[in-house]
Amino acid sequence: MNATGDDSVVWKGHLMIARTRGQRPVMRAAAAAAAGALLVGGLAACSASGGDDTADGGVREVDFWGWVPGLEDLVAQWNEENPEIQVSFHRMTGDDGQKVEAAVDAGQGPDLVQLSTHDLPDYVIAERVIDITDYVAEDESNYTPASWASVSFDGRVYGVPQGIGPAGTMYRTDIFEQYGLEFPETWDEYLDAARALKAANPDMYIANLSPSEIGQWAQEIQQAESSWYGIDGDAWTVGVNDEGSQLVAERWQTLLDEGLVTTEQMWTPEYWALVNNGTIATISYAAWFPSILAENASGLAGQWAVAPLPKNAGSENSGDSGGAAVVVLKNTEDAEAAAEFASWLNGSDDTQETLITVGGLFPSTLNGLASPALLSENEFYGGQVINEVFIESAEETPATWVEGPNYGTIQTAILDEFAKVINGEQTFLEALDIAQAAAIADLEARGLSVVQ
Structure with a gap:
């Protein structure tokens, strides 16, 4: 099931970003060597070739790499309607992301690439992408504030958002009805519901706390208006253990200490067994997760619904587990044409239905959020129009x-420490302190300025 509620496509989003200024890491020799080898595999032909044609008034050419289903059809539509700018498309698979990095660092690569926003800070710092503010600034009003912030720093824009992962909570309606419980609107009520379920049935748990799934944690951090990273002048700040993170940590520490959650690794057969046998009553995750749940728990059709993520006290905020963007790479010979296509692809009224129904994207645009394509009823969820919750x-x-330049490092540090929490070796607050120190040390090792 994709963003429309059918089972054809699943797309999983990513977290958001920012960048720092005045820092430029040195490309490793190994990366340069790898680039030379990879260029033999076809990337050498990917650099833009429209410069001379543009000067002569000929066809402007743009090379675009991406992975979302349906992009071929949209590229064909663009090419038919825009004979003066012709786009070629390459579907990314396997290690194509690493190939693009190596090629760009070697002076080659496509004009445009679809990119996880996890990776955008490193691309900006390494100067693999260019500032496209002058070409797309007027698009900002058509995007959600959070998605536009994910491609921006200090008023400059480095990509066009493409898809987001707003959070909601899937829950077993039959279980809540059986025990006379209303679905909780706040996290305090959620804790009360967890205790009530456990008291009524010792084998019942409100949720599973997976030590390996960072996105569920991150969406609650954003909901608390916190961030792992920030920018202070020309330096990074690190907030892995900030006030909002501590709020989330204390919540899940209570649920863990009181035995109100299971702790299976997500995505495993053991996890799906808990889902299917009715051991866990709720799952909080992004707009792309309902399709995965329906696929893996098909026998429970009609027994699940989707509700808003419970709120923090005094707040109406929700959270998001991330998205992607289309960026213009530094070796392009026609940044204007590349940005024009990216703007149309992600933001045009003409593309939203295909991106939603075929691509499986949950839109980052306001016109996409208003699309009737999002509003189909979902049989697995009892005929509910579940995307109303995610909108x-x-x-x-x-x-x-704000996403920092070392997402992989911080993710590994957090998950390593969370595993120790699950094993009873330390608390979540202690884990956050350790991960905070690891994140700072990694930034400093990269030669980036950090304010503590």
Whole structure:
């Protein structure tokens, strides 16, 4: 099931970003060597070739790499309607992302690439992408604030958002009805519901706390208007253990200490067994997760519904587990044409239905959020129009999240420490302190300025 509620496509989003200024890491010799080898595989032909044609008034050419289903059809539509700018498309698979990095660092590569926003800070710092503010600034009003913030820093724009992952909570309606419980609107009520379920049935748990799934944690951090990273002048700040993170940590520490959650690794057969046998009553995750749940728990059709992510006290905020963007790479010979296509692809009224129904994207654009394509009833969820919940979530997500340049490092540090929490070796608060120190050390090792 994709963003429309059918089972044809699943797309999983990513987290948001920012960048720092005045820092430029040195490309490793190994990366340069790898680039030379990879260029033999076809990337050498990917650099833009429209410069001379543009000067002569000929056809401008743009090479675009991406992975979302349906992009071929949209490229064909563009080419038919825009004979003066012709786009070629390459579907990304396997290690194509690494190939693009190596090629760009070697002076080659396509004009445009679809990119996880996890990776955008490193691309900006390494100067693999260019500032496209002058070409797309007027598009900002058509995007959710959080998605536009994910491609921006200090008023400059480095990509066009493409898809987001607003959060909601899937829950077993039959279980809540059986025990006379209303679905909780706040996290305090959620804790009360967890205790009530456990008291009524010792084998019942409100949720599963997976030590390996960072996105569920991150969406609640953003909901609390916190962020792992920030920018202070020309330096990074690190907030892995900030006030909002501590709020989330204390919540899940209570649920864990009181035995109100299971702790299976997500995506495993053991996890899906808990889902299918009715051991866990709720799952909080992004707009792309309902399709995965329906596929893996098909026998429970009609027994699940989707509700808003419970709120923090005094707040209406929701959260988001991330998105992607289309960026213009530094070796392009026609940045204007590349940005024009990216703007049309992600933001045009003409593309939203295909991106939603074929691509499986949950839109980052306001016109996409208003699309009837999002509003189909979902049989697995009892005929509910589940995207109404996720549309509201997208509108309630604060534009406060900042992704740093070492997402992989911080993710590994957090998950390593969370595993120790699950094993009873330390608390979540202690884990956050350790991950905070690891994130700072990694930034400093990269030669980036950090304010503590």
